[in-house]
Amino acid sequence: MKERILMMGLGAMGSVLAKLLLENGKSVTLWNRSEEKARPLKAIGGIYTPDLSEAVAANDIIIICLHDYAVTEQVLQGISLEGKTIVQLSTGTPQDARLMAASFEHRGAVYLDGAILATPSQMGTPHTPIFLSGNKLAWTRTEAILRILGGALSYYGEAPGIAAAWDIAALSSMFGMMIGFLNGARIVESEGLQVADLGNMVYEIAPVLAQMVKDTSDDIQQQKYDNPQSSLDICAGTFDLMVRLSAENKLDPGFAQFARQLFRKGLDAGYGQQRISALMKVLR
Numbered sequence: 186m187k188e189r190i191l192m193m194g195l196g197a198m199g200s201v202l203a204k205l206l207l208e209n210g211k212s213v214t215l216w217n218r219s220e221e222k223a224r225p226l227k228a229i230g231g232i233y234t235p236d237l238s239e240a241v242a243a244n245d246i247i248i249i250c251l252h253d254y255a256v257t258e259q260v261l262q263g264i265s266l267e268g269k270t271i272v273q274l275s276t277g278t279p280q281d282a283r284l285m286a287a288s289f290e291h292r293g294a295v296y297l298d299g300a301i302l303a304t305p306s307q308m309g310t311p312h313t314p315i316f317l318s319g320n321k322l323a324w325t326r327t328e329a330i331l332r333i334l335g336g337a338l339s340y341y342g343e344a345p346g347i348a349a350a351w352d353i354a355a356l357s358s359m360f361g362m363m364i365g366f367l368n369g370a371r372i373v374e375s376e377g378l379q380v381a382d383l384g385n386m387v388y389e390i391a392p393v394l395a396q397m398v399k400d401t402s403d404d405i406q407q408q409k410y411d412n413p414q415s416s417l418d419i420c421a422g423t424f425d426l427m428v429r430l431s432a433e434n435k436l437d438p439g440f441a442q443f444a445r446q447l448f449r450k451g452l453d454a455g456y457g458q459q460r461i462s463a464l465m466k467v468l469r
């Protein structure tokens with residue numbers, strides 16, 4: 186029997202998810218607060234239902250891609266979820282996921298929490314990553330459908346918070362690098378150099394950067410702090426220079442100051458002759 190899928194949320198991401206499902210022959214009911222976003226999807230076979238209660242009652246599988254968990258809770262308030270299989274693909278914290286799992290399972294649904302690690306234009310490829318965790322039955326019921334949205338699915342088991350934890354940790358790594366890059370771009374710009382050339386340089390050395398991240402993660406896991414190639418003391422000097430450069434070139438000093446205070450905490454704690462992994466002890 187053909188699954189009856191409800192797609193809740195037709196923003197930039199939800200619209201693409203609905204389109205992929207429809208293009209792959211799925212029967213999809215559409216719900217969105219504002220109806221106009223459903224129009225292009227109706228043209229390719231989607232069924233728009235303005236009444237969410239009716240839409241939920243008519244479908245077995247509910248895929249959610251709304252602004253956040255609070256909006257999800259708000260729009261589904263008072264609607265029966267008995268027997269439904271729900272996949273939440275809005276971005277949230279691990280605690281959001283745990284609370285939603287408890288609340289929806291109490292209301293009779295099986296709940297899978299998901300995190301999309303891609304932009305709308307990257308969806309639907311064999312390499313598109315989606316992290317999932319939560320109810321095993323919800324996972325087995327929806328795996329084939331989710332594979333249409335992203336081929337690189339990772340199911341991390343029944344604890345609902347795991348997908349969100351991986352997602353936000355990955356976003357931290359990504360945006361941390363982007364903020365460092367933007368700061369570097371200002372340095373380059375202020376010296377009359379081309380930002381695009383810095384981008385190309387970072388692109389070229391990306392495998393080295395990735396190796397450094399991997400080595401540091403191994404050090405942290407194995408509690409290896411001693412015998413550094415570059416001591417924390419030497420690394421911290423970078424940020425003294427960067428704070429001075431910010432003043433000399435009249436740049437925003439926020440990034441350099443933030444990094445300097447973190448490294449200084451490491452030095453104050455006596456880790457000057459240790460590896461960068463020792464900063465983890467400061468953060469803990």
Ligand code: NAP
Pocket residue numbers: 193194195196197198199217218219222250251252253256260274275276277301302303304305
């Ligand atoms: P978006 O274009 O801003 O869409 C937001 C959606 O939430 C729309 O359907 C909007 O309805 C709905 N919404 C917002 N407030 C609402 C309210 N008070 N009541 C009812 N509906 C409400 O965002 P998006 O890019 O599609 O992102 C949706 C989710 O996917 C977010 O959690 C985001 O973090 C996640 N995500 C996005 C990307 C991405 O690259 N875009 C990547 C990974 C994950 P209206 O259309 O009526 O405003």
